[in-house]
Amino acid sequence: MSRLVLFLVFINGLALFSCQQKPAAPSNPPTPVNLAIVKTEPVLYYDNYPATTQALSQVDLHAQVTGYITGIYFTEGTHVQKGQKLYAIDERLYQAAYDQAVANVKVAEGNQVQAQQDADRYQYLIQHNAVAKQTLDHAIIALQNAKNEVAAAQQAQKTAATNLTYSIITAPFDGTIGFSQVKMGNLVNAGSTMLNTISTDNPMAVDFLINEAQLNHYRKLQSNKQHEVDSLFTIELPSHDIYSQLGKISVIDRAVDPQTGTIRVRLVFPNQTQELRAGMSCVVRVHNLEQSPQIVIPSRAVIEQMGEFFVYVAKKDSSLKAVQVKIEPGQTIGANTIVKGGLKNGDSLIVDGIQTLHDGSVITTANKQGPAAGGRGGR
Numbered sequence: 001m002s003r004l005v006l007f008l009v010f011i012n013g014l015a016l017f018s019c020q021q022k023p024a025a026p027s028n029p030p031t032p033v034n035l036a037i038v039k040t041e042p043v044l045y046y047d048n049y050p051a052t053t054q055a056l057s058q059v060d061l062h063a064q065v066t067g068y069i070t071g072i073y074f075t076e077g078t079h080v081q082k083g084q085k086l087y088a089i090d091e092r093l094y095q096a097a098y099d100q101a102v103a104n105v106k107v108a109e110g111n112q113v114q115a116q117q118d119a120d121r122y123q124y125l126i127q128h129n130a131v132a133k134q135t136l137d138h139a140i141i142a143l144q145n146a147k148n149e150v151a152a153a154q155q156a157q158k159t160a161a162t163n164l165t166y167s168i169i170t171a172p173f174d175g176t177i178g179f180s181q182v183k184m185g186n187l188v189n190a191g192s193t194m195l196n197t198i199s200t201d202n203p204m205a206v207d208f209l210i211n212e213a214q215l216n217h218y219r220k221l222q223s224n225k226q227h228e229v230d231s232l233f234t235i236e237l238p239s240h241d242i243y244s245q246l247g248k249i250s251v252i253d254r255a256v257d258p259q260t261g262t263i264r265v266r267l268v269f270p271n272q273t274q275e276l277r278a279g280m281s282c283v284v285r286v287h288n289l290e291q292s293p294q295i296v297i298p299s300r301a302v303i304e305q306m307g308e309f310f311v312y313v314a315k316k317d318s319s320l321k322a323v324q325v326k327i328e329p330g331q332t333i334g335a336n337t338i339v340k341g342g343l344k345n346g347d348s349l350i351v352d353g354i355q356t357l358h359d360g361s362v363i364t365t366a367n368k369q370g371p372a373a374g375g376r377g378g379r
Helices: 002-020 091-127 133-166 212-223
Strands: 034-037 046-054 058-062 067-072 085-089 168-170 175-177 194-199 204-211 233-236 248-252 262-269 281-287 294-298 303-305 308-316 320-333 336-341 348-352
Touching: 046 233, 046 320, 067 091, 085 194, 091 133, 133 168, 204 212, 204 281, 212 248, 212 262, 233 262, 294 348
Parallel strands: none
Antiparallel strands: 034 348, 046 204, 046 281, 058 194, 067 085, 085 168, 175 194, 204 262, 233 281, 248 262, 294 336, 303 308, 308 320, 308 348, 320 336
8 A cells, every 4th residue: 555655656746847847839930131231332323204205396287278188298207397398278269369469459550550640630730720629639539549449459469479378388397297187189178177287306305393392403403504414314215215315404394383292394305316206205314413422222121011111120139130110212223222211321231031020020140041032012
């Protein structure tokens, strides 16, 4: 019996000892990451603005006389010269009207000569009391009427000449002409039928919007005469090629749009090769003149969450931990991003392994891994 009691005591003690020696649950291992030390450096970059090409002058060509189209003398979509003949509108009717007006002027001038002779004759006779005073008065009135008829005929001739001129449509300036809105034989009506559109093509304007806070900076760029300001402005074409010519500021709009807080700036670019066409979408690239060093970090280290941007920096406490920091990103330069605020020189930035981190994660720089997915735009 005593042996049984001793055996039970031994078993209970062994069980109690085993419970006291139970190992603690294993914790999550530290996340391996790569670090980079934040530092400032001089950078060369461009501020980009959506833009649209615009013609400096553009005119809709309308018929100013009524008639049938009897001639089209250009190729659509090509460059035309000022004064070049573009359309003819059945000028035979207007040529006939002009010839008749010229003849009417000659008739009126003949009548004036006759009336002048009569007035001179009666003036002579009245001096010798050889004719009644009333006859002279009538002759003077007839002379004045003849002069008025000459003036009216001359004005009618000018109108006929203008209509004859309007029957031939010419280019008002050098530029590119578009698709014709009428064909041979179409009837056009004065003042209502549009024939075509012509716009200047060299130089070409490029319009873009800036924030009102930038207005003073751009006014200084426009008035700066000591530097080659033209080299500040280039454009990226829809094909993503950089246009070979440099631009310069032509106009800054008169007022800020109170709804958007923006103001329009116009650049002009040479366009001898006609590579730019009115209405093209492009991107204005403005060379940034900031000379102070900037903080530049790999874009893959940046996380976007609901329109805000964050990075992780390493902080040493009892262990090495990841701390989430909100930043103000600036221009993207290739694979890097300029940081305007939130980081400072010497910060230990986590550049890889961020896809599995959260604020306060324990990290390690041992067993470094390669670049991981995630980063700016990746989450």
